[in-house]
Amino acid sequence: NAGVTQTPKFQVLKTGQSMTLQCAQDMNHEYMSWYRQDPGMGLRLIHYSVGAGITDQGEVPNGYNVSRSTTEDFPLRLLSAAPSQTSVYFCASRSTSDPRHEQFFGPGTRLTVL
C-alpha cells in the first residue's frame, strides 16, 4: 500500500492563479479531509468527506473547493490564490467516520503564493 499520496510536493503560484492539489489513498477509506498547517496555528480543517459524493466544510473553507467523485481521490482546488493561502497542506484519510480510528496523513504540499 502506498497509503496517502499528495502531489505536488512544492508549488509556487502568483496571486490570482488557480490550481488543484491532488490527494489519493489506496486503503479504501471512507473518510478524507484536508488541513492546512501554519506556524503556531496547528492543523486547521478546510474540508472533509465521509464518502464518495459527500463533502462538507471545515473550520477554514473560504477560497477552497473540493469534490469526491471516487473513494480514492479527494482533490483540493484553490480558485484564485491569495498570499494568505501560503501554507503546508495535508490530506488525511480514516477507515470510517468512527472517531476511534486514527487518521493517516500524506506527506504534505508546501504552497507559496506570491
Next chain:
Amino acid sequence: AQSVTQLDSQVPVFEEAPVELRCNYSSSVSVYLFWYVQYPNQGLQLLLKYLSGSTLVKGINGFEAEFNKSQTSFHLRKPSVHISDTAEYFCAVSDSAASGGSYIPTFGRGTSLIVHP
C-alpha cells in the same frame, strides 16, 4: 464544542533526559484522545491513543500518556529522549458520540520538542 490546549509551544531538553508534553482538553461529552508526531518535512503519524479502559497508554518509540479525567489532561511522557525524538507533537481529541460533525478531531497547536546532545 471541544477544544485542545497544548501548554508549551516549545520544549528544549537534553538527550537522555525525561520529558513531558502537556495537553489539556475541554469537551461536554466523553472523548477519545490522540497524540501524533510530525518529523521534519513529513506528515503526521499516530504515536498513541486513548479510547477507554486503562488510563495509562503506551505508544511507539517508548512514549506513554496518561488520561486524567478530573484534570481533563492527556500528557505525553518519555523517560529518556533521543536526538531522533526531535519533532512536532500534536494532541487531538474526538467526541465519542459519533453524530453530526462530532467525529471530526480537533488538534492542538503543537509542541516542538527539541533534543540537544
